[in-house]
Amino acid sequence: MSRNGPLAILYHTLFVAFTLAPILVVCVVAFTPESHLSFPTDQWSLRWFRAIADYPEFVRAFWQSLQLGALSSALAVAFCVPAALGVARHRFPGRDVMMALFQSPLMVPHVVLGIAFLRFFTEIGLAGSFTGLVISHIVIVFPFALRLTLSSVTGLNPYIEHAAASLGAGDLTILRRITLPLIVPGLVSGWALAFINSFDEVTMTVFIATPGTETLPVRMFLYVQDNIDPLVSSVSAAVIGVTVIAMIVLDRLYGLDTLLLGRGSKND
Amino acid sequence: MDNNPVHQTPSAGQARQASRRLISTPYLLTGPALLLFLLIVLSPLAMTVLLSFHDWNQYRGIIEVFTTKNWLEVIQDDYFHEVLWRTLRVAIWVTLLTAMFGAPEAYILNRMRAPWRGIFLLVVLGPLLISVVARTLGWALLFGGESGAVNRALLHLGVIQEPIAFMFTETGMIVALTHVLMPYMVLSVWAALQRVDPNTENAAASLGAGSLSILGRIVFPQVLPGILAGSIIVFALAASAFATPAIIGGRRLKVASTLAYDEFLNSLNWPLGAVVAVILLVTLILIIVLTNRLVERRYAEVFR
Numbered sequence: 001m002s003r004n005g006p007l008a009i010l011y012h013t014l015f016v017a018f019t020l021a022p023i024l025v026v027c028v029v030a031f032t033p034e035s036h037l038s039f040p041t042d043q044w045s046l047r048w049f050r051a052i053a054d055y056p057e058f059v060r061a062f063w064q065s066l067q068l069g070a071l072s073s074a075l076a077v078a079f080c081v082p083a084a085l086g087v088a089r090h091r092f093p094g095r096d097v098m099m100a101l102f103q104s105p106l107m108v109p110h111v112v113l114g115i116a117f118l119r120f121f122t123e124i125g126l127a128g129s130f131t132g133l134v135i136s137h138i139v140i141v142f143p144f145a146l147r148l149t150l151s152s153v154t155g156l157n158p159y160i161e162h163a164a165a166s167l168g169a170g171d172l173t174i175l176r177r178i179t180l181p182l183i184v185p186g187l188v189s190g191w192a193l194a195f196i197n198s199f200d201e202v203t204m205t206v207f208i209a210t211p212g213t214e215t216l217p218v219r220m221f222l223y224v225q226d227n228i229d230p231l232v233s234s235v236s237a238a239v240i241g242v243t244v245i246a247m248i249v250l251d252r253l254y255g256l257d258t259l260l261l262g263r264g265s266k267n268d
Numbered sequence: 269m270d271n272n273p274v275h276q277t278p279s280a281g282q283a284r285q286a287s288r289r290l291i292s293t294p295y296l297l298t299g300p301a302l303l304l305f306l307l308i309v310l311s312p313l314a315m316t317v318l319l320s321f322h323d324w325n326q327y328r329g330i331i332e333v334f335t336t337k338n339w340l341e342v343i344q345d346d347y348f349h350e351v352l353w354r355t356l357r358v359a360i361w362v363t364l365l366t367a368m369f370g371a372p373e374a375y376i377l378n379r380m381r382a383p384w385r386g387i388f389l390l391v392v393l394g395p396l397l398i399s400v401v402a403r404t405l406g407w408a409l410l411f412g413g414e415s416g417a418v419n420r421a422l423l424h425l426g427v428i429q430e431p432i433a434f435m436f437t438e439t440g441m442i443v444a445l446t447h448v449l450m451p452y453m454v455l456s457v458w459a460a461l462q463r464v465d466p467n468t469e470n471a472a473a474s475l476g477a478g479s480l481s482i483l484g485r486i487v488f489p490q491v492l493p494g495i496l497a498g499s500i501i502v503f504a505l506a507a508s509a510f511a512t513p514a515i516i517g518g519r520r521l522k523v524a525s526t527l528a529y530d531e532f533l534n535s536l537n538w539p540l541g542a543v544v545a546v547i548l549l550v551t552l553i554l555i556i557v558l559t560n561r562l563v564e565r566r567y568a569e570v571f572r
Contacts, residue, residue, distance in 0.1 A: 086298040115545045
């Protein structure tokens with residue numbers, strides 16, 4: 001393959017600058033020693049990171065997001081495993097419709113889902129509850145968990161299971177001792193992708209979260225709507241920092257493009 | 269996953285067992301997830317459609333009678349037209365810009381060597397995982413405040429003579445949304461490029477084609493399905509984007525999703541908000557399904 005020319009390199013440089021500029025600006029402003037928004041000129045300060053601790057809403061929202069993401073992603077994976085086995089290994093009437101339904105949270109705008117959940121939870125008495133948040137997040141992250149679970153089930157060599165069956169293992173034994181251990185890497189990456197999506201979700205959650213159950217992105221969003229100051233920059237910078245670390249780990253383990261495109265692990 | 273062979277069982281006994289399993293198990297296996305989706309996705313959506321036909325007034329809240337009042341209000345009022353047109357306009361601009369700038373970048377990335385390829389792929393796609401609020405905050409910082417870094421840079425470079433208003437304008441929304449959604453386009457074109465045989469380029473070059481005609485006549489037609497698939501994704505996400513237009517547009521400049529949010533959580537007129545939501549949903553589904561059909565029919569041979 002031929003190399004990129006100088007013009008291509010220039011284009012690429014500008015593109016990367018465009019991509020990184022807003023992210024870097026948030027991180028730089030977070031280190032300002034001033035009490036107003038400004039770029040730190042001669043000295044850097046951690047005062048706005050320390051200030052986060054004095055604003056308990058952000059801290060509580062962070063733990064809320066963490067618990068919500070972990071729980072809803074785990075439950076989504078639990079629903080995914082049998083569904084992926086069913087969809088990947090069988091051809092049956094209604095299969096395509098079912099797949100479309102499982103993918104629908106990607107197609108239905110999250111604003112619409114937020115409105116629908118708000119109405120639904122109000123009717124059944126779950127409005128503003130953590131249970132409601134978990135249920136709605138299971139559905140939102142389901143397509144991501146399913147995508148990676150499905151690709152690991154599809155990549156499974158059926159003869160390993162046939163060998164176990166011919167040696168007298170029952171269906172449940174095969175599932176527990178052969179199938180599940182083999183798809184664990186897919187399940188873990190599916191959980192991770194689901195977690196990230198739950199952790200970042202703001203549009204749907206903003207409709208159903210109440211002050212007691214606000215997630216971190218929702219708290220950040222509501223804060224930014226009122227005023228933009230160095231405090232919200234430092235919170236954002238912290239979120240960006242954590243995300244970048246998670247991203248690099250995921251990239252090492254699975255390859256970010258394969259993860260995002262859903263082709264399972266690098267080694268497949 | 270479509271060409272995955274269904275279980276092939278070696279012995280006759282197992283074959284019988286397997287065929288029995290084939291009939292009942294798929295429904296048992298997919299049952300829990302299917303129930304979840306029927307209950308948690310389809311029924312709330314159906315309730316929202318119903319809600320849009322309910323009446324509402326300030327003192328009594330939602331009144332459960334059948335009326336087309338809200339629909340007529342949205343169809344007749346100029347304010348709603350303006351918001352819906354703005355939503356469409358912003359989404360089209362964002363789609364065009366991501367395609368125009370994202371596709372070349374995917375091509376350049378694909379021609380890079382290790383380790384740059386992996387590093388820059390991470391740099392370009394990574395923002396997808398970073399909170400939308402944080403990314404939009406970055407644009408708000410670049411656009412506004414005392415700094416107005418973008419305007420200063422553009423003035424300094426001589427690109428513009430007068431500062432452009434970005435904050436609380438459609439221009440600002442379009443720039444920020446283009447940034448937020450760009451990774452989807454790059455990813456989609458990147459995926460299409462992975463299916464392109466590099467030998468087709470080499471063959472064209474060995475037959476004497478210049479690099480421009482290779483790009484235009486060999487590479488472009490092969491990645492066009494990727495650009496179109498990316499455009500569908502970006503368009504759908506841009507038309508329904510919420511946090512970015514809300515932060516950049518402020519409280520005045522509304523798009524469909526921020527308008528629906530306002531009706532629900534500020535005016536508390538849920539039925540009217542539901543109308544906006546249903547319009548957004550139906551329009552998007554129609555556009556996605558029609559474009560998908562068009563793209564798949566035209567490029568069926570490229571996709572599989």
